[in-house]
Amino acid sequence: MVDFDFASGSDLKKEVSRVQLDRRPRVWSSNQGLRARLIAAAPYALIFAAGAFLYRSADQIQFDRVDGRIGPDIWPKLIILLMMVACVWGAIKATFFASNGKAGTAGVASSPEADASKIEKQDELEIDEVEIYPWRVWGTIAGAVAYLFFMSYVGFFVSSALFIAFVIYLGGYRKVAPVLTLSLAGSLLFMTLFIRVVYVSLPIGIEPFDRISLGLMKIINL
Amino acid sequence: MDTLHLLSQGFAQIVTQGYLAMLVIGLFVGMAVSIMPGLGIVMGIVLALPFTYNMKIEPAIIMLTAIYMSGTYAGCFTAILYRIPGEPNDIPILWDGYQMSRKGKASEALGWALISAFIGGIVSTVFMVGLAVPLGKLALQFSTADYFAAVFLGLTSVVSLAGKSVTNAFIGLFIGLIISTVGVDSIYGSERFTFGSPVLVNGVPYIAVLVGMYGFGEVLSRMGRRPVDFSKKDGSPVETRTRFPRWKDIWRIRGTFGRSLVLGTLLGIVPGAGATVTSFIAYGLEKQYGRRRALLGSGLPEGIVAPQIGSTASVAGHMVPLLTLGIPGSGATAIILAAFLLHGVQPGPLLFATEESKIVVYTIFASMFMAVVGMCLLSFPWIRAVVKILSIPPAVLAAIVIMFSLLGTYANRNNASDMMIIVIFGALGYAFERFKFPISPLVLGVVLGPLAESSFMQTMISHDNDWKAFFDGPIRGTFMCLSLVALVFPLARDLWRRRRLSVVVPA
Numbered sequence: 001m002v003d004f005d006f007a008s009g010s011d012l013k014k015e016v017s018r019v020q021l022d023r024r025p026r027v028w029s030s031n032q033g034l035r036a037r038l039i040a041a042a043p044y045a046l047i048f049a050a051g052a053f054l055y056r057s058a059d060q061i062q063f064d065r066v067d068g069r070i071g072p073d074i075w076p077k078l079i080i081l082l083m084m085v086a087c088v089w090g091a092i093k094a095t096f097f098a099s100n101g102k103a104g105t106a107g108v109a110s111s112p113e114a115d116a117s118k119i120e121k122q123d124e125l126e127i128d129e130v131e132i133y134p135w136r137v138w139g140t141i142a143g144a145v146a147y148l149f150f151m152s153y154v155g156f157f158v159s160s161a162l163f164i165a166f167v168i169y170l171g172g173y174r175k176v177a178p179v180l181t182l183s184l185a186g187s188l189l190f191m192t193l194f195i196r197v198v199y200v201s202l203p204i205g206i207e208p209f210d211r212i213s214l215g216l217m218k219i220i221n222l
Numbered sequence: 223m224d225t226l227h228l229l230s231q232g233f234a235q236i237v238t239q240g241y242l243a244m245l246v247i248g249l250f251v252g253m254a255v256s257i258m259p260g261l262g263i264v265m266g267i268v269l270a271l272p273f274t275y276n277m278k279i280e281p282a283i284i285m286l287t288a289i290y291m292s293g294t295y296a297g298c299f300t301a302i303l304y305r306i307p308g309e310p311n312d313i314p315i316l317w318d319g320y321q322m323s324r325k326g327k328a329s330e331a332l333g334w335a336l337i338s339a340f341i342g343g344i345v346s347t348v349f350m351v352g353l354a355v356p357l358g359k360l361a362l363q364f365s366t367a368d369y370f371a372a373v374f375l376g377l378t379s380v381v382s383l384a385g386k387s388v389t390n391a392f393i394g395l396f397i398g399l400i401i402s403t404v405g406v407d408s409i410y411g412s413e414r415f416t417f418g419s420p421v422l423v424n425g426v427p428y429i430a431v432l433v434g435m436y437g438f439g440e441v442l443s444r445m446g447r448r449p450v451d452f453s454k455k456d457g458s459p460v461e462t463r464t465r466f467p468r469w470k471d472i473w474r475i476r477g478t479f480g481r482s483l484v485l486g487t488l489l490g491i492v493p494g495a496g497a498t499v500t501s502f503i504a505y506g507l508e509k510q511y512g513r514r515r516a517l518l519g520s521g522l523p524e525g526i527v528a529p530q531i532g533s534t535a536s537v538a539g540h541m542v543p544l545l546t547l548g549i550p551g552s553g554a555t556a557i558i559l560a561a562f563l564l565h566g567v568q569p570g571p572l573l574f575a576t577e578e579s580k581i582v583v584y585t586i587f588a589s590m591f592m593a594v595v596g597m598c599l600l601s602f603p604w605i606r607a608v609v610k611i612l613s614i615p616p617a618v619l620a621a622i623v624i625m626f627s628l629l630g631t632y633a634n635r636n637n638a639s640d641m642m643i644i645v646i647f648g649a650l651g652y653a654f655e656r657f658k659f660p661i662s663p664l665v666l667g668v669v670l671g672p673l674a675e676s677s678f679m680q681t682m683i684s685h686d687n688d689w690k691a692f693f694d695g696p697i698r699g700t701f702m703c704l705s706l707v708a709l710v711f712p713l714a715r716d717l718w719r720r721r722r723l724s725v726v727v728p729a
Contacts, residue, residue: 043657047393054400054415063412070682072407075675076400076414083396090389136445137652144438144624144645148638164621171445171617182618190625198272200633 040094048087055080139170155205155213160187192220225355231581232588235280244281245589248288249596253296253604254611255289257308258619263293263497264553268436269623271429271561272630279565280582284589286561287541290554291590292597294497294533295339298526299605300612302331311497311533314505318518318525325521329465332605334523335530336464336598337472341479342531343594346487346538351587353491354574357546360697361571366684367691370677371701373670376549379492379708381663388712390659398667399674401426408672409679421639429564430631430643431668432557435661437627438644439651441620464602467523478524481507482531489532490539496552497533504532538590545569545583548673553662556669564634 058080061073147163165183173179194200195217204213236242248270255266266289274282297308302319315335322331364372381391404415405425416422472479482504489500508528509515518525543549548570550556562569573579627648628641654661685691693702 043653043659044393047397057415057417061412061414063407063410068686070679070687072410072412072414072679074682075678076403079396079399079403083393083400086389086392086396090387090393093389132448133446137442140442140445140620140624141645141649144628144648145642148628148641148645152638160625164625167621167624168615168617171615171620173615173617182621186621186625190629194629194633198629198633199276200629200636203638 037095041091044087044091044094048084048091051080051084051087055084136170136172140167143167143170151205152203153206153209155209156202157187157191157213157216158205158209160190188216188220191216225351225584228580228584229351229588232584232586233592235581235585236284236589236592239280241281241284241585241589242592244277244285245288245592245596246600248285249292249593249600250604251285252289252292253597253600256293256295256297257300258611258614261619261623262309262436262440263290264436264557265440265623266293267554267557268433269626269630271433271557271564272626272633274561275564275633279562279567280585282561282565283558283586286558287537287586287590288593288596290558291343291534291537291593292600293554294537295335295343295530295597296601296604298335298339298530299332299601302335302526303328304612309497311501311529314501314529315526317505318520318522321519321521322523322526327521329463330467330523331526332464332601333466334526336601337467338479338482338527338530339534340594340598342483342486342534343538343597344591345483346490346535347587347590347594349487350538350542350590353542354546354583354587357542358571358574361546362575364571364697365695366677366680368695368697368701370674370681371692371698371705372547372549373674373677375701375705375708376543376547376551377663377666377670377674378705380551380666381708387658387660390657391663394654394659394661395663395667398431398664398669399671400667401431401664402428402668402671403675408676409683426643426668427631427634427640428560428668429634430640431647432560432665433627433631434644434647435651435654435665436553436557437623438648439655439661441623441627442648442652443655444616445620464605471523475513475524475527478508478512478527479531481511482528483535486532486535487539490536490551491542492539492551496540496554497536500532500536501529504528534594541586541590545573545586546571550666550669553665556662556665559669 055077058073058076061071061076063071063073065071143163143166147159151159161183164186165179168179168182191202195202204210204217236245251266251270252263255261255269256263267286270285270289274285277285293309294311297312298315298319299308301307301312301316302323305316305320305323307313307316319331319335322328361372377395381388381395400415402425404422406413406423413423485504485507486500489503505518505525505528508524509518512518512524512528514522514524540551540555543551544555544559548559548568550559559569567573567579567582573583628644631640631644632638634640651661653659654664681691682688693699
């Protein structure tokens with residue numbers, strides 16, 4: 001947390017000077033600079049490529065053409081073209097006009113919007129947390145895919161209990177007994193809630209797992 | 223008179239039909255999600271959505287609106303008590319709120335927040351009820367071109383106010399609009415972007431997009447970060463009492479109340495200017511024009527009143543374009559629109575056309591008055607519970623949210639492929655957050671895409687492909703001009719900032 005004196009003029013001046021420094025054109029003299037520019041432009045290039053592919057797909061949409069009428073391909077083509085233009089602009093900005101990303105908000109003094117922006121900037125400093133566990137993210141995605149894949153085989157109860165335990169453990173909570181209790185109780189609770197309240201039929205799985213699901217459903221009278 | 227009569231019928235419906243229970247549940251859920259790290263108002267509404275599938279339209283919308291309303295208020299508890307904003311709109315509150323807390327005035331700070339939320343909520347709801355009827359009547363005269371222009375304005379203003387990068391916001395919007403075209407086209411019946419997959423023939427379900435981007439995506443982003451620490455650094459007990467301000471103290475800062483009320487209500491109507499933007503601007507306005515502006519940030523009630531009124535008042539403002547035009551102005555109202563559509567009701571001018579549908583609308587209006595009163599009453603016991611709720615480990619919370627996200631969407635169509643769509647959009651939501659692309663424009667693009675396309679196509683077909691049709695009427699002309707302003711606004715804002723910057727510190 002950063003303590004910030006909102007009313008202080010000296011802080012504001014420091015901030016303005018820093019912003020002005022930020023706004024100077026960046027000198028990209030090293031390979032590292034080139035790499036950073038390419039990384040910044042990569043999402044735009046990727047979306048542009050996807051747009052080009054989709055535009056080609058839109059060209060192949062089949063329909064009965066009527067003279068003087070626009071077809072079902074026009075609207076998506078229009079949107080895709082606009083998206084590609086925006087990507088080109090984004091890539092140009094990221095490559096040639098990159099600032100430190102902090103410009104344009106902090107140096108403006110004495111106006112409601114400026115003050116609001118300044119607080120917003122401070123907000124970024126305070127709550128824009130840096131990602132420190134990327135493997136947890138990829139682990140959760142992989143776990144979710146595996147959970148959905150195995151659900152039809154092992155049934156909702158078993159797969160959910162395993163998945164809940166996996167997410168809790170991956171999230172950094174490592175007390176074995178509470179994790180096991182929470183995952184089993186949680187799976188049972190979700191099963192009851194969604195069958196009883198939302199009226200959803202959940203997968204029971206194949207032999208021998210279906211016996212677990214059916215046994216539990218009998219016990220809790222579902 | 224007609225309005226009052228309908229409103230009283232709305233109140234009667236809530237009491238006699240048992241909708242009150244849904245209102246209270248919504249208030250509790252809104253208060254819970256707005257204070258828990260990793261959850262938020264939008265995610266709360268998303269997670270509650272599956273439970274509305276089997277409800278009638280009124281209790282469903284009442285519950286979701288109550289979550290929205292109370293969510294803009296309860297986040298101030300953690301901002302004031304722990305210096306951790308529950309929602310982004312609570313950030314300005316923590317400046318003065320936490321300072322008051324540090325000075326041993328936490329109960330007073332909570333009292334100011336409560337009174338501000340109450341006044342902001344009630345006044346803006348009154349304004350909304352008054353404005354909805356004339357706007358609804360005007361909207362009844364809309365042609366398809368007018369409708370397209372209105373949707374276009376909604377989309378452009380959301381983009382222009384979306385955040386730091388307008389380019390990224392536009393890209394997000396376009397991706398959303400493209401997603402909405404997947405499946406069989408409604409006019410020609412031809413398949414688009416299905417790539418031979420039967421799963422995509424009926425289109426990408428917008429519920430899966432909403433839940434994936436806001437629910438699963440947010441959990442993924444949170445999983446990669448350090449959990450928030452709610453322990454008191456000095457080990458002192460947390461003050462949970464609420465002390466109301468005296469009338470003379472309220473009267474002393476009547477200017478703050480007046481300014482913030484007008485600003486919050488008016489900005490609420492603008493699509494894109496959600497509770498967060500309103501809250502920040504209200505604080506900024508106070509910093510500019512408040513009587514004690516120089517002391518703001520040191521623990522003044524004005525620093526709590528302005529942003530709290532601004533954010534609560536914006537909720538009612540947002541409901542106006544949603545109910546009268548069918549255009550959501552924020553992520554939360556986009557999900558409420560989705561709830562309407564799930565129940566087979568298209569919000570818009572036709573909601574004001576028949577007596578039966580009018581009662582539905584006025585029941586929702588009445589519920590908003592009751593939600594404001596209810597959230598203020600419930601906040602007394604709730605603050606004590608907050609302190610306990612915050613001890614739930616974030617990893618456990620993440621598992622709960624993921625399970626609700628997956629099962630909630632599965633429940634909509636009993637289709638397992640929808641859960642995989644959630645995982646895909648969750649990963650996309652995470653990538654959006656990682657690369658600083660705002661999520662709301664994409665979601666609004668998905669929800670409003672079909673409406674935008676059908677009004678565009680119908681206008682083009684009925685006007686022989688004449689593009690001028692979108693500009694040659696008073697209503698659509700006005701909307702298009704406003705859209706142009708919304709598009710030019712970010713550019714003008716940047717230029718203005720640069721000029722101001724060079725004035726403040728000469729190069």
